[in-house]
Each structure stands twice: as C-alpha cells, then as structure tokens.
Amino acid sequence: MNLHSIISVSQLNMYVRSLLEGDENLNNVFVSGEISNFSPNARSGHLYMTLKDGNCSVKAVMFAGNASKIKFRLENGMSVIARGRISLYERDGAYQLYIDDIQPDGIGALAIAFEQLKERLSKDGLFDPERKKSIPLFPKKVGVISSPNGAAVQDVVNIISRRFPLSEIIFAGVPVQGDGTGEIIAHAVSDFNYLKCADVIIIARGGGSAEDLWEFNSETLARAIYNSEIPIISGVGHETDFTICDFVSDLRAPTPSAAAELAVPDINELASYINLLNGKINKAINSKILIEEMRLDNLSASGFLRKPGDFLNDCDKRILDLRKSLNSVVRAIYESKYNRAFVLLSKLDALSPLKILSRGYSVVKLNESVVSSVSQLNVNDIIKLRFTDGKVEATVTKITDKVK
C-alpha cells in the first residue's frame, strides 16, 4: 500500500490491523492487569472488559467459546493474567486484546472459582444447617459412590464389613476425575434417590490436587446432593481438602475411611449395648424377685402365718359362741310358740260341744243334720239325741211353738 497517497479510514484501519496481526510477539501475549468495565453479553456469551494498571488501559474481549471454559467468574477489580493476541477492531479503530485464557493473578483460578461458587450456593441456602438430614443409626443399605478402581472404595468396604456387616453396600461406580465427572456423580445421587435403594450415601474419593478434586465443586453435583432425600456423607480427598461437595453434604468426613466410620455403627459397640441391656433385664428381674421375697417375708412375720393355731382357736371359739346363742334363740322361739299353743288348746277345750253336753245339754239331729229349730221337725220324725255319755233315738209326738 502506498502510504503517500490519500487513503480512507477503512484502509488505514485494515492496514494497522494487518501490522498488529503480523507481529509474532503480539500473537501470543500474556498481560497482567485489573479488570474494569466488565460487561458480559448475556445473549452471545462474549465477555467485554478493560484491563488496566496504574496508568494505562486496554480494551479486551473474550469470546463465548473461550469464556465458557473459565472456572471462576470475572469481576471488576480482579487482578488477572490474560493470554491472547492483539488485533484492531476496525470499526472503532481501537486495538484490543482478544483473550484466549484468563487466570486470576496471585491466587489460583480454582481457588477463586471455589470461593465464588461457595458464596453463591451459600446465599441459595445449600449449606443451611437446618437442611442437614441426620444419618440413620442402623442403615440397612449403604450407597457408595466412588471409582470402581480406587483405593477409596476398598477402604469403605473394608471398614463397613468390619464395623457393620449387617448392612448391604449398594455400589455406584463413577469416574472421580475429569471434565463432566461432577454431572455423572450428580446422576448417581439422583439414581439412588429414584431407586430408593440406600438409607445413607457415601461419596468417596481419595486425595488429590485441587485440580483433581475439582469436579467435586460442580454446581450440578451440589444441587443433586442438596435435593437428595437420602442423607449423604462426603468423604472426598484428605483432611485438608475441602470441596463444595463437603459443604453441601449432610455430614463431612475428612477421608473416605472416616466417611465409612460415620455411616455405620461399630458392631462391637452394638454387642456391648446388647450386653448392657441384657444386664439391665437381669438386674430388674432379680430385684423384682427380691422384692417379692421380702413381701413374702413380711407376710410370714404377721400374726396369722406365725401362729396359725391361735387363729384357728379363735375361729373355733367364735363358732361355739355363735352356736350357743343360736340355741338359746331357737329355744326361746320354741317356748313362746309352745305357750301360745297351750293357751289356744285351753280355749278350744272350753268351747268343745262335749264340754257343753256335760253341763246337761244335748244335741238333736234329724237325718244327720243338727236341729236348731222346731220348724225343722214334724210329728213322727225319728230324731237322734246326743248326750255326753251316749245316744238316744226318739219319735216326735208333739210340736209346740216357741215358749211364750
């Protein structure tokens, strides 16, 4: 291009752009600076920002394809190291940094991402203590989500078989490292809930670097754990490793082995507890028997059982007394009846017709009927007269009316 002739703005910008893009040094450059004017485009996913230091600034853009790969969220004021190429945005005549990759400066990218996700999920209530489910005392089925080839699952199985072989392990083999692992583990958690085939779930993975454990910071996994009806124990990494999985789980164990120990009771402790209960029933029944014996002793000590003879004598005497009074009552009754009968007999005797006859009267009968009036008789009737000492038959010869 001949720069001594007059050129258009477009031609100028196109020329400068070709110069910038032709410079090897500007093709892959690392720039440290602080993010400002951060404006992500929600629709396209492109990220626009300005990188600046104390004195200067440069426009920067990160296209959606690269932006989707960053693990942490960009924020204004954040110190970063951006890697990319320099080119010119011809429309504005402004040169900018086209970012391929971006890392927080100073603190690791993963650490930043971790803190950011933790803060966001915390705001959403995923770590609320009141949402934590309690771990069942005697889990019949223990769900284990882990790598089928890892040492973690071996540790878990060994410890559960030693501590609580009454349970059944339901194992879900998953990868525990690499892109998309978080989603796969989240899926396993959902499977356990869908199949309702565990009373408690252990998510186990051995130790590793922050990058190795990164998938346990998956938001998808965090939400699957949060939504799980089955209590979840997280045993990821070593004592010093913390993942989002640890925070959202119902119980965090420092290691897979510790998770197994928290999941099930120890059979030896159970046996001691049974022995304790057994001892208690023995003690209770012995003291019951002792109490009954004492009651019996007290009863024996009382009058009746000590000298039963006395009691019987007392009974005997009472019966005799009763019989005596019964006798006298009966006699009194008998005597009063007898006296009354005697009086009645005397009265009867006085009224007897024989007694009257003995005073000179006689009874006249006609045909066995007593004659009490002359009107019953006719002349020549044969009548019978009864005297106190015999009978007479007589013939009526004359009837006279009432004596006037």
Add this chain to the structure above:
Amino acid sequence: MKMNYEESVKRLEEIVSKLEEGNLSLEDSLKLYEEGALLSDKCRKMLSEAKLKITNINEVAENG
C-alpha cells in the same frame, strides 16, 4: 414374628424400661424377662453371624 436387628433392639429397650419401672406383677415380669433374654441372644447371634453384602446399583436398577 420376624424382627430385624433394629426392631429387636428397640423391643429389648422397651422391655428394659418396663422391667425397670417395676410396676408389673411377678408373672408379667418373668414373661418379659424371658422375652428379653431371648431377644438379647438373638441380637448377639445376628451380630456374630452378619456378613456384608455388596450389590452394584445396576443390579438394583435391573431388578426393579
């Protein structure tokens, strides 16, 4: 009546508290004691004979 370990322990705990209250007749106490003694034997047996079972979740899913 077949009780699992947890139910057996719960019943045993019940028996202990009933016996410890001591309001029962001697006859009822002895009955409960007998049940409790059998239960604790059963629990001990369950603990000593237990063997861990491991199942893959795929088998659970296939068997419905």
